[in-house]
Amino acid sequence: xxxxxxxxxxxxxxxxxxxxxxxxxxxxxxxxxxxxxxxxxxxxxxxxxxxxxxxxxxxxxxxxxxxxxxxxxxxxxxxxxxxxxxxxxxxxxxxxxxxxxxxxxxxxxxxxxxxxxxxxxxxxxxxxxxxxxxxxxxxxxxxxxxxxxxxxxxxxxxxxxxxxxxxxxxxxxxxxxxxxxxxxxxxxxxxxxxxxxxxxxxxxxxxxxxxxxxxxxxxxxxxxxxxxxxxxxxxxxxxxxxxxxxxxxxxxxxxxxxxxxxxxxxxxxxxxxxxxxxxxxx
Ligand SMILES: Nc1ncnc2c1ncn2[C@@H]1O[C@H](COP(=O)(O)OP(=O)(O)O)[C@@H](O)[C@H]1O
Ligand SMILES: [Mg+2]
Numbered sequence: 478x479x480x481x482x483x484x485x486x487x488x489x490x491x492x493x494x495x496x497x498x499x500x501x502x503x504x505x506x507x508x509x510x511x512x513x514x515x516x517x518x519x520x521x522x523x524x525x526x527x528x529x530x531x532x533x534x535x536x537x538x539x540x541x542x543x544x545x546x547x548x549x550x551x552x553x554x555x556x557x558x559x560x561x562x563x564x565x566x567x568x569x570x571x572x573x574x575x576x577x578x579x580x581x582x583x584x585x586x587x588x589x590x591x592x593x594x595x596x597x598x599x600x601x602x603x604x605x606x607x608x609x610x611x612x613x614x615x616x617x618x619x620x621x622x623x624x625x626x627x628x629x630x631x632x633x634x635x636x637x638x639x640x641x642x643x644x645x646x647x648x649x650x651x652x653x654x655x656x657x658x659x660x661x662x663x664x665x666x667x668x669x670x671x672x673x674x675x676x677x678x679x680x681x682x683x684x685x686x687x688x689x690x691x692x693x694x695x696x697x698x699x700x701x702x703x704x705x706x707x708x709x710x711x712x713x714x715x716x717x718x719x720x721x722x723x724x725x726x727x728x729x730x731x732x733x734x735x736x737x738x739x740x741x742x743x744x745x746x747x748x749x750x751x752x753x754x755x756x757x758x759x
Pocket of ligand 1: 488489495513514515516517518519520521522
C-alpha cells in the first residue's frame with residue numbers, strides 16, 4: 478500500500494505550489510488513477526512518490542516506511558514508466574531490456590517474453606531509434622515491468638497511441654493489477670480511467686477536486702442524460718437531453734420519429750467538467 482499524506486510541492490521556493498494538500502492511498506491489486514489536464518500536477522506527484530523529487534511537506538509511505546528513508550534496494554520493487562519514453566535509440570528493443578534488467582539486483586522477467594507481451598517481438602532486433610512513437614512507448618512500458626514491480630507507476634501510458642494499441646496496453650495493466658501490483662496511473666484519457674481504475678482522483682490546479690470510484694462519482698455527480706435514437710430519412714441518429722430540461726425532450730419527441738429512448742449516466746469527462754469547470758482534454 479502507498480499512502481500519500483498532505484503533500485505539497487513548491488518548485489522555486491517562492492510560495493507558489495504546483496500541488497497542494499494531496500492525500501490518497503494506492504492499494505495492492507488496485508488501480509488508482511490521477512486525472513487532470515496538462516499542468517494539473519500529475520507528474521509532480523508521481524515524481525515525489527518515486528523519490529525523483531524530494532518530499533518538501535507531508536509524507537509518502539510504502540506500507541509503514543517513509544519514502545525519505547527508503548534504501549536503494551527498495552527500487553528493485555518499483556517500476557516507473559515516464560511520460561517521455563526513456564530508452565536507448567542505438568540499442569535494439571531486446572538490448573534495451575537486457576541492459577535495464579542488469580541494473581536490478583533482483584530477479585527480472587525474460588526480455589523476449591516481455592517484448593512479446595507488448596507486441597514488439599517482431600521488432601525485437603530493430604534499433605529503438607527506428608521505432609514509431611507508439612512502439613517506443615510500449616518499450617518504455619516493458620522496461621517498467623522488467624522487475625515484476627509491486628508498485629507500478631505509469632505516466633500517461635496511452636498518450637499518442639492508436640485505439641487498438643491503447644486497448645492492448647489496458648489489458649497489460651489489468652494483468653499487472655491481477656498479479657497484485659499497486660498501480661498508480663496518470664492520464665487525461667477518461668475512457669481508460671473509467672474502464673481500469675478502482676479509484677480516480679480529479680486533479681485540477683494542483684488540488685484534488687474529487688476522488689472516488691468511477692461508479693460512485695457518476696452516482697454522486699452524474700446528471701442523468703436521456704438519449705433518443707431516431708429516424709432521419711434513411712439513417713438512424715442520436716440526440717442527447719438533460720433530464721433537468723425536459724421541455725426540450727418533449728418538444729423533440731413530438732417532432733421526430735423516435736426508435737429507442739435510453740437514460741444514461743454522465744461520463745467521467747462530463748463530471749470532470751461539472752466539478753472543476755474545466756475540460757479535461759485541453
Ligand atoms: N521543473 C519544474 N520547475 C518549475 N515548475 C514546474 C516544473 N515542472 C513542472 N512545473 C509546474 O508544475 C505544474 C504541474 O506540472 P506537472 O506536474 O508536469 O503537470 P501534469 O503532469 O499534470 O501535466 C505546472 O504548472 C508546471 O508548469
Ligand atoms: Mg505530466
